[in-house]
Amino acid sequence: MWYGIGNTGLPNPAAAFVEVLGDATANLMFGAADIGQGSGTTMTQIAAEALGLSYEKVRVTWGDTRVTPDGGATSASRQTLITGNAVLKACEQAKETLAGVAAAYLGCQPEELEFSQNTVTKIDDATVTMTYKTLMAEMKAAGKMAVGAGYYNPTTTTLDPNDMSGIPYEVYSYATTICEVEVDTETGEVDVLKVVSAHDVGQTINQSMAEGQIEGGVVMGQGFVLMEEIEVSEKDGSIKNPIFSKYIIPSNLDVPEIYPILVESEGGPGPFGAKGVGEPALIPIIPAIVAAIEDALNVQFTKLPVFPKDIVAAVKEKEAADKNKNN
């Protein structure tokens, strides 16, 4: 599977603010809403890495429209790429001021310095070094402030309405999902036994969270194939099964063994080369499960979900067809 990251062929920027304070901690602010995928952690990690501060030194405020800049929607697998780059740009701006002051103090050029682990060090001479706290004292003495604002809009073009040509996405995520299923031909029940889901995430920012996204996506996709169907009333358009006793989603007894694999490709426009995995995590398991059922039964399914009754019907139909062929 390959899947575009960000809104399709439309501008969809996001922004971030940062300030490094006198005690060598930073305030980071961005609009991106964390709905459990972990963008708060991801952006904090990106800022810490970019500023050379340890993770604990970065305080984050997100999704508060009184103070944070717009981050656009948490959708389209876009926040790591877009808000991530905005955070990086904001930090680079703050760092430009910091590097100028540090270079003057250490007697070298700003581009010769490395910011890492709450310390500023000359890249080719580790003895030329200062702590971040010393740097912030120098900043104070010089009357300078380490602030940065950044925004990022992925490079896309609108699509030509005649032939849909253009550049809909700046970057794509790639994934392959393999699964093993057991199909009970008598009852039509499908057990998803094992799933291996490999995703090119560009650069992993947080391994545990990226794996969590993939595992969650696999199970949501499993539900989409085997269990979940919104029933709509033909009379008034209302949803007939808006409750969990009628709309069954996978429980922990349904889930397979899941083996997420993170593949790191080089480069790409995202922060440190990172790309989104939110939607890519969900999508490839869907055709993978259907293909596995088809492989087991040698029949084809052309609509979702594939319920036990559909499998029993398909098995019977195939048996009848095979019988006719043999007669």
Place this chain on the structure above:
Amino acid sequence: MNKISISLNLNGTDRTILVYPNRRVVDLLREDFKLTSVKEGCSEGECGACTVIFNGDAVTTCCMLAGQADQSTIITLEGLAKDGELDLLQQCFLDEGAVQCGYCTPGMILAAKALLLKNQSPTEAQIKLAMSGNLCRCTGYQKIHAAVKSAVVIYKDKMAQGGESID
């Protein structure tokens, strides 16, 4: 309708409160006692978000009326951490990355806690069964299982070294 007096042991403290008899326990806990770790999800006992430990069992409080809580012992997530130190299960959920949006987390932890209070070395199948009433849409359940299994292992080690009991 007249209010009734409910007395219960809530997170280790004896409490008495006057409530209408048709008040649900989830509302009693969230609104009257301000224990907002108790989440309301489906309101029909299917999702497990409002799980608490009620007289030693994991139960869904959206389907219970206040009268049922009289003379009971209830533990919510707020009752697990002691002296600022997280319960072993809470720590394992953190360490394993078992929390995403977090809405199912209090119920998940309490379902696991209720199991471990009764059975300190559960099998994998017993863990799964005990937590099967708690739905999660984010995690795919893998890291939640890893967290509970890890807690079981750590707890066994602690007991082998003469540690304290699980409660």
